[in-house]
Amino acid sequence: MNDKDPVDAIVEQWAAVRPDLDTAAMEVFGRIFRLSRAMGDRMEKAYAPHGISRGEFDVLATLRRADEPYTLSPRELSATLMLTTGGMTGRLDKLERAGLLRRSPDPHDRRGLQVTLTEKGLALIDEAVGSGLAAQTAALSGLDTEQAAQLADLLRKLLTSTER
Amino acid sequence: MNDKDPVDAIVEQWAAVRPDLDTAAMEVFGRIFRLSRAMGDRMEKAYAPHGISRGEFDVLATLRRADEPYTLSPRELSATLMLTTGGMTGRLDKLERAGLLRRSPDPHDRRGLQVTLTEKGLALIDEAVGSGLAAQTAALSGLDTEQAAQLADLLRKLLTSTER
DNA sequence: GGTAACTGGCTTAGCGCTAAGCTAGTTACC
DNA sequence: GGTAACTAGCTTAGCGCTAAGCCAGTTACC
Numbered sequence: 001m002n003d004k005d006p007v008d009a010i011v012e013q014w015a016a017v018r019p020d021l022d023t024a025a026m027e028v029f030g031r032i033f034r035l036s037r038a039m040g041d042r043m044e045k046a047y048a049p050h051g052i053s054r055g056e057f058d059v060l061a062t063l064r065r066a067d068e069p070y071t072l073s074p075r076e077l078s079a080t081l082m083l084t085t086g087g088m089t090g091r092l093d094k095l096e097r098a099g100l101l102r103r104s105p106d107p108h109d110r111r112g113l114q115v116t117l118t119e120k121g122l123a124l125i126d127e128a129v130g131s132g133l134a135a136q137t138a139a140l141s142g143l144d145t146e147q148a149a150q151l152a153d154l155l156r157k158l159l160t161s162t163e164r
Numbered sequence: 165m166n167d168k169d170p171v172d173a174i175v176e177q178w179a180a181v182r183p184d185l186d187t188a189a190m191e192v193f194g195r196i197f198r199l200s201r202a203m204g205d206r207m208e209k210a211y212a213p214h215g216i217s218r219g220e221f222d223v224l225a226t227l228r229r230a231d232e233p234y235t236l237s238p239r240e241l242s243a244t245l246m247l248t249t250g251g252m253t254g255r256l257d258k259l260e261r262a263g264l265l266r267r268s269p270d271p272h273d274r275r276g277l278q279v280t281l282t283e284k285g286l287a288l289i290d291e292a293v294g295s296g297l298a299a300q301t302a303a304l305s306g307l308d309t310e311q312a313a314q315l316a317d318l319l320r321k322l323l324t325s326t327e328r
Numbered sequence: 329g330g331t332a333a334c335t336g337g338c339t340t341a342g343c344g345c346t347a348a349g350c351t352a353g354t355t356a357c358c
Numbered sequence: 359g360g361t362a363a364c365t366a367g368c369t370t371a372g373c374g375c376t377a378a379g380c381c382a383g384t385t386a387c388c
Binding site for chain 2: 035
């Protein structure tokens with residue numbers, strides 16, 4: 001079963017002091033937690049040279065995926081990024097100050113805003129997304145193509161079954 | 165290939181606006197990020213009835229796994245939990261105030277401390293760990309035993325190849 | 329045995345988030 | 359057409375973390 005990893009060590013410790021526990025699920029989620037944290041740190045480092053944080057990347061990337069004219073409302077952004085509106089206000093403030101996006105009034109609803117990528121924001125995200133994907137691809141290189149596909153499939157199954 | 169999930173949707177959007185990008189690694193890490201966040205929220209809810217947060221659970225669980233006499237130094241705790249010493253000071257303060265652990269001087273090193281689980285802390289963690297594992301087991305129930313084992317194996321491989 | 333480098337735990341400032349509440353503007357309904 | 363319920367975005371207080379720096383105590387080395 002390959003080398004032991006930190007999660008195996010924890011599972012063994014539990015087995016020693018609490019042999020009654022069923023730790024099977026920990027073998028999956030314990031690793032997901034650790035991978036998420038480790039990879040999150042790497043993404044942060046991958047984006048840092050572009051002058052943005054991971055959270056800010058997510059905002060720019062969401063606008064980029066919206067395609068021309070790269071416009072969404074703060075509400076749409078906070079919904080897709082699972083962020084409170086207060087948190088989104090802060091991110092937009094920083095990105096607007098950096099000249100990467102622009103807030104303008106929504107012509108159809110005077111309560112609302114339109115958030116649009118600037119030229120500078122578009123150029124930056126188009127570079128940064130490459131750095132991020134490269135970091136992820138490198139981290140995945142320990143698995144061959146078939147294993148990676150199998151892993152993605154199992155994770156999709158777990159995600160859809162969990163999100164309900 | 166099963167149902168589409170949110171990560172599939174994002175991958176498709178990227179393919180539409182930036183068909184040059186290789187998004188294969190995103191299929192793995194995008195799901196790991198989402199699962200980690202969703203499951204993290206659930207763990208928080210699983211521990212809340214016991215009056216502790218997830219971070220506090222981790223401290224108590226690490227002491228519990230240390231076995232009798234359930235004692236470690238703040239330094240050891242912050243190292244295994246990948247936390248700065250400042251962050252650990254805060255967690256220990258809260259848990260000590262709640263009577264779940266005790267700080268006492270290290271007899272061999274007057275700079276150091278020994279952190280020990282109290283009776284109350286031991287009783288609490290022994291209950292809470294069951295709630296946490298139950299939540300994880302429930303979340304994993306969408307996969308059969310073989311799929312779960314296969315997923316755990318692939319994640320172990322990814323984790324060990326990544327942590328270097 | 330005295331000094332320099334290091335280590336353990338704590339404190340502080342700063343960051344990014346949430347939860348709750350606010351105001352301005354919109355929708356539904358009688 | 360007037361009121362009640364709702365919605366968009368922002369503000370504030372509070373939380374938990376990190377990074378940096380501090381002091382007391384320990385180790386290494388000449």
